[in-house]
Amino acid sequence: MKKLSKTPLFAAADIFIIALVLALAAVPFFISVKGAGAPLSASVKINGRDAGSYPLDNAGEFKLVGENGIEMTLVVDGDGVFVKDSSCRDKICERTGKITREGQSVICMPGRISIALEGETGGADAVVG
Template sequence: MKSSPKLRPNGWDGLAAAVVLVLAVACAALVWTGGGQSGPLTAVVSADGETVDQVVLADLTEPEERTYTANGCTLRVTFGPGSAQVTASDCPTQDCVHTGKITRGGQSIVCLPARIVIQLEGGPAADSGVDLVIG
């Protein structure tokens, strides 16, 4: 009957552990600093996957309305200082209108029938406020 070999850590095991530790610290630092979002908060409007308009929200001092038409639907979008909102649409579902205001980078409003997407990019890192409450 053979006895099992004794397993002992060697130098390569220590090197692998050090690499994993360095990567974990780098990922934690990236999350802690907000992922490096920079630049002014900008609303990017795209229709059928192509950018049709960009509005720098930080430059606005009062609300500005713009109208976009695509695929038989018309959207009226209000851009304000730090926010964007679809205020009217003639699409049948009205999901884009019910989305409300978006104010942080990464948020978006989507009108499926018109295939129009309004997405916010840049701006300060997301605040530590509560996004969801369960229970």
């Protein structure tokens, strides 16, 4: 182990670490743009199994029941979905807020529920223009 007194608060090499993390963070911006503009639907999985798909143009409130007795209300409106009234105490899914773009997701760990926006056609095959 390096001598403690020799470890600086900030070293030049730290810039490399920060740049690497920034580069990793930039990756999704280059791969998640396809299919933009396709009609979206919220695909729900519970414990890894498909548990329904909710097209965004079919607005309404839907009850989801996950593992460990966790229940929540999925609200679908014209341009996105969000979760309200989750019975879990963490409320992480509620704090995620509304998701509106393809690829975004709302996750409930205790209930093993994941909700993600997907293009209804499984992504655009061809975008012209």
